[in-house]
Amino acid sequence: MNARLMVTSAALALVAGAAQAEDLTLCWAAWDPANALIELSKEYEAQSGNTMHFEFVPWTSFADRMLNELNSGGKLCDLMIGDSQWIGGAAENGQYIKLNDFFDANGIKMDDFIPATVTGYAEWPKGTPNYWALPAFGDVVGWTYRKDWFARPELQAEFKEKYARDLAPPATFDELKQIAEFFQNRDIDGKTVYGASIYTERGSEGITMGVMDVLYSFGFKYDNPEKPYDMEGFVNSESAVKGLEFYKSLYDCCVPPGSSNGYMGEGVDAYKSGQVALQMNFAFTWPGFNTDANVGGDKTGYFANPAGPNGDKFAQLGGQGISVVAASDKQDAALTYIKWFAQPDVQAKWWKLGGYSALRAVVEDPGFATSQPYAQTFLDSMAIVKDFWAEPSYATLMQSSQKWFHDYVVAGNGTAKEALDGLVADWHATFEEEGKY
Amino acid sequence: MPDPFQRVAAATPPKLAHQIRGLSDRTIAWLFVAPTIFLLLAVNIFPLLWTIRLSLTNFRTNRPNNAVEWVGIENYRKILTNPDTWASLQATAHFLIWTITLQVLIGFTLAYLINKKFRSNDLWTTLIVLPMMLSPAVVGNFWTFLYQPQIGLFNYFIAFLTGADPASFSMIGEVALAPWAIIIVDTWMWTPFVMLICLAGLRSIPPSIYEAAECDRASKWRQFWTITLPMALPFLMLAVLFRGIENFKMFDLVVQLTGGGPGATTQLTSIDLKREAFEKWRTGYASAYAVILFVTVFGLASIYVKALNKVKDR
Structure with missing residues (x-):
């Protein structure tokens, strides 16, 4: 009898332990x-009884x-909203747990999410139904403009006289540069203003995100679609060179003084x-502009990346998926968070917040x-996104592009062709080390 | 009343006293130094040996599942034939030579002036040493504002002196100016440290020597060259050694100011090493890089310390 009681108590304790708040x-x-x-997440805490803690680190680090x-293999994070480019490394090195079975068991379908975010944030290898994250935050590089300045009759008239078109959001990158030149060093309300703010940051990923955002629409491709990792003539194609030259010309003509190391915050x-x-920036900044005392409301307009010389229109993907960290001891509890987060009503509230x-x-509502x-x-x-390499060696690939782009665009060393040739050589060496050839 | 040694001996438990009585002086000495040696082995020597071992492999921290292969001296060959490494070393040498030269010249001059007796001497000393009490991250951050072309006081000061448009140049954004921007900030921050060491040297010179020189009618100029400078030289050399070692591994201030840019203009070796180790995760390669830097600093410091000892013995 005593033994039976002990077993029952132990079983109850186990069950209680399993349901214990984490x-x-x-x-x-x-x-x-x-x-x-x-x-x-307060709603999740109330429903599940689990307590959420948050570890937030500034973007640059x-x-x-x-x-x-x-x-x-640290156990600090149970859930990670990691950058899209980490997915390859995290999947191949066993740092995230694979979510396919969990999605199947809980009726979470990837078809319910924007396809670009599934490819960008969740899949590895790309294009295969192997999921390591749930798309959590869609983001993309786009542009904001001073709608109130564009609406001034005297500026409209002057612009039309100079460029024979209306002062309006640009349809092409050439038009964008013309607008930036038009505003550069202009006096508005007694204050000198400048054309455009673009990404130039050296330390993490800033200038690469900015340059790529432009290069895609000029015809840049990461590799030969027929032969993966064959980059010669694609990364350094004539059109890619023109795109990089364009970015430098935009930097040289139209940014505020001292914009040599700026990213999202700057x-x-x-x-x-x-x-x-x-201003070039990720979409996550837009709600903040909309409510800002200086530039909010009708003063700010938004437009997607304009087209390149051949009419192509692409934009740099941002955003992240949410994953369960394999080193976590609380994977089951972490999965309950993802299950809760995937619910349509929670997602609707997420957008509202x-x-x-x-x-x-x-988004299709x-x-x-x-x-x-x-x-x-x-x-x-979001309909025109492309993303940087998401390979396990992404960090090395990123550092190479940071070096070459900053060296050409900001430091003014060499030519665009030399920069892209150097980038091909560096990326080739990285993939060679990875055994891709 | 028994002396303290007798009291301690009487208080020692007989069993322990018996054990200790059986130990030689040498053994007791080893017992005392053993904890320190153990700590040194664990904290310094083991990591060094482990780094050397890693430097001979292709190990990558972010690839725990990959096989670790022995690559011999391949990492060393790659580093020494990599033009980026030499560019970083060149940037570091430029930074090192100019910061040390300026800090020694200005620091010694300030120490010489502060050493004179005048009113508010203590106040000036306190004001001068303030910069070195700040965190490098804070210093880097506020100097980025001082260097800001539109609102930066530094640009306005230069514009006031030269008549140039303050927005026409960017100290941290131009290839020609960025190396000087980091030199200026480091000099501003660390000259007080050199000054303090020099001041200690100047105050250690006995006044009687100057009095004797006065009796011999030696000019102030002569006194400086034959008494002040030679007697303060060991201190000055010590300051150079400290600043040299510190600036060889300079990281935080420069990252905050320029991030190593524009391009790789201010990418010092420590920044380059950090990128290899913790951004590209090439652990084996970065270990070899660290060993090369260690040998370089250790070799230069050893030669320098020998020279310093010679000067002290003179």
Whole structure:
């Protein structure tokens, strides 16, 4: 009898233990959407009884800090909203758990999410139904412009006289540069303003995100579609060279003085302080502009990347998926968070709080496009995305592009052709080390 | 009343006293130094040997599942034939030579002036040493504002002196100016340290020597060259050694100011090494790089310390 009691008690204790409330830590970048996620997660805490903790790291050191955590098998993070390019390394090195079985068991279908976000944030190898993350935050590089300046009759007249077209959001990159030149060093309300804020940051990924955002529409391709990792003539094609030259010419002509090392934060500062007419930045910044005292409301407009010389239109993908860290001891509890997060009503609330949901039910809702002034631009931009390499060696590939792009665009060393040839050589060496040839 | 040794001996438990009585002086000495040696082995020597071992492999921390292969001296060959390594070493040498030269010249001059007795001497000393009490990250951050072409005070100061447009140049964004931008900030921050060491040297010179020189009617110029400088030289050389070692591994200030840019203009060896180790995750390669830098610093420092000892013995 005593033995039976003991066994029953032990079983009950096990069951109670399994249902015991857990402390979960979610790791992400320190930015506005992270604050929205804290707010959103309160609902999860109330429903599950689990307590959420958050570890947010500024973008410029986010990759350093979190990849260090993953590589060292650290147990700090149970859930990771990691950058899209980490997916290859995290999958191949067993740092994220594979979610296919979990998705099947809980009726979560990847078809319910924007296809580009599934490919970009969840799949590895790309194009195969192997999922390591749930698309959590859709993001893409686009543009904001000073709608109030564009609307000034005297500026409209002057612009039309000079360029024989209306001062309006540009349809091509050439038009974008003309607008930037038009505003560069212009006096507006007694203050000198500048053409455009673009990415130039050297340390992490900034200038690569900016250059790629332009290069795609000029014809740049990562490799031969027929022969993977064959980059000669694709990365350094004539059209890619023209794209890089264009980016440098934009940097030389039209950025505010001292813009040699700027990324998202610096772009936000330049735009909110009224320094620039155009600003390149990820879509996550747009809700902040919309409510800003200086540039909010009708003062700001949004547009997707304009077309390149041949009419091609692409944009650099941002955003992340949410994964369960393989080193975590609380994987089951972490999965309950993903299950909760995938629900349509939670995703709808996520969008309302300022998070860019990747769920099609949310973005394809008839009211979505008009729900915010930037919603349509977000949809247009998400339809034309491309992403950087997501290979396990992504960090090495990224450092090579950072070096070559910054050296040419900002430091002014060599030519665009030399920079892209050097990039091909570096990337080739990296893939050779990886045994890709 | 028994002396303290007798009291300690009486208080020692007989069993322990018996054990200790059986130990030689040499054994007791080893017992005392053993914890320190163990710590040194664990914290310094083992990591060094492990780094050397890693430097001979293709190990990558972010690929725990990959087989680790022995590559011999291949990593060393790659590093020494990589033009980027030499560019980093060149940038480091430029930074090192100019910061040390400026800090020694300005630091010694300040120490010489502060050493004179004048009113508010202590206040000036405190004000001068303030920069070195700040965190390098903070210094780097506020100097990026000072260097900002539109609002930076530094640009306005230069514009005031030269008449140039303050927005027409970017100290941290131009290839020609960025190396000087980091030199200026490091000099601003660390000259007080050199000054303090020099001041200690100057204050260690007995006044009687100057009094004797005065009796011999030696000029101030002569006193400086034959008394002040030679007697302060060991201190000055010590300051050079400290600053040399510190600046060879300079990282935080430069990352904050320029991120190694524009391009790779201010990518010092420590930044290059960090990128290889913790951004590209080429652990084996980075280990070899670290060993090369260690040997370089160790070799140069050893030669320098020998020279320093010679000067002290003179």
